Amino acid sequence: MAVADLLTLTLMPFILASAVQNTWFLGDIFCKVFQFGLAFSWAASIYSLCAVSITRARIIMRPYRAPEKTTMIVMLIVVWALSFIISLSLRNHATMETRLATNMTFCLPALYSEHYKIVLSQFILYYLIPVSVIAFNYIRLALFLHKSPMMSLVSSRNTRRASVMIFCTTAAFSACWLPVYILELCIYLRVYHHGYAWDTFYFICNILQYLHPCINPVLYVLLSKRYRNSKTKRILCRQKVKVKPQVHSLTEPS
Numbered sequence: 001m002a003v004a005d006l007l008t009l010t011l012m013p014f015i016l017a018s019a020v021q022n023t024w025f026l027g028d029i030f031c032k033v034f035q036f037g038l039a040f041s042w043a044a045s046i047y048s049l050c051a052v053s054i055t056r057a058r059i060i061m062r063p064y065r066a067p068e069k070t071t072m073i074v075m076l077i078v079v080w081a082l083s084f085i086i087s088l089s090l091r092n093h094a095t096m097e098t099r100l101a102t103n104m105t106f107c108l109p110a111l112y113s114e115h116y117k118i119v120l121s122q123f124i125l126y127y128l129i130p131v132s133v134i135a136f137n138y139i140r141l142a143l144f145l146h147k148s149p150m151m152s153l154v155s156s157r158n159t160r161r162a163s164v165m166i167f168c169t170t171a172a173f174s175a176c177w178l179p180v181y182i183l184e185l186c187i188y189l190r191v192y193h194h195g196y197a198w199d200t201f202y203f204i205c206n207i208l209q210y211l212h213p214c215i216n217p218v219l220y221v222l223l224s225k226r227y228r229n230s231k232t233k234r235i236l237c238r239q240k241v242k243v244k245p246q247v248h249s250l251t252e253p254s
Contacts, residue, residue: 024096046130
């Protein structure tokens with residue numbers, strides 16, 4: 001998931017440059033590469049989150065049958081392979097399109113006439129299905145914990161901590177992407193009209209869309225107790241080394 005977020009962040013300079021110049025300036029081939037990379041990073045991030053929720057539910061519900069390393073590797077390969085196939089199919093027709101009225105060139109996932117087929121497919125594959133999978137695992141886990149009140153205190157704390165992290169990352173994903181699909185639906189239904197309110201909403205949606213990869217690392221640091229503890233120990237150790245007192249002999253001449 002971190003690798004997928006990093007991939008999205010590496011594409012941000014091209015997004016910003018295109019937004020500042022109001023045109024796509026890197027040619028048709030790189031447009032296809034750019035659109036695929038963007039779609040692939042989004043898919044890898046959310047499907048990794050699905051894999052984490054599935055694994056977490058399995059570990060908690062079957063604590064004495066922890067998944068083997070081979071199983072985890074296979075799951076990782078499946079996530080990235082699935083992300084690659086889906087992204088390739090959705091961005092296979094990525095192209096440049098020039099608007100004659102404004103003489104601006106855009107890098108689009110598909111021709112404008114086919115745009116909403118891509119948006120609908122992306123909503124189902126990148127949002128509806130992953131959120132449903134995560135919600136299903138949460139409900140299954142909640143029912144299990146409700147029926148198993150005898151779990152140890154340490155186990156329940158670890159479970160709560162892991163569940164909070166998954167919930168927060170899922171909530172961040174939903175909050176960042178749901179407005180984008182609502183906006184796309186409004187444009188498709190011709191409800192969207194240029195004006196201060198709609199243009200502000202459009203601007204906010206674009207910010208949220210590309211802000212999501214930046215939020216995840218912050219959540220990992222804030223919610224990972226093990227990471228915070230190790231980081232605190234390192235800082236304290238460095239401070240102890242810096243302030244280590246020097247002992248001078250009392251018989252040493254001044």
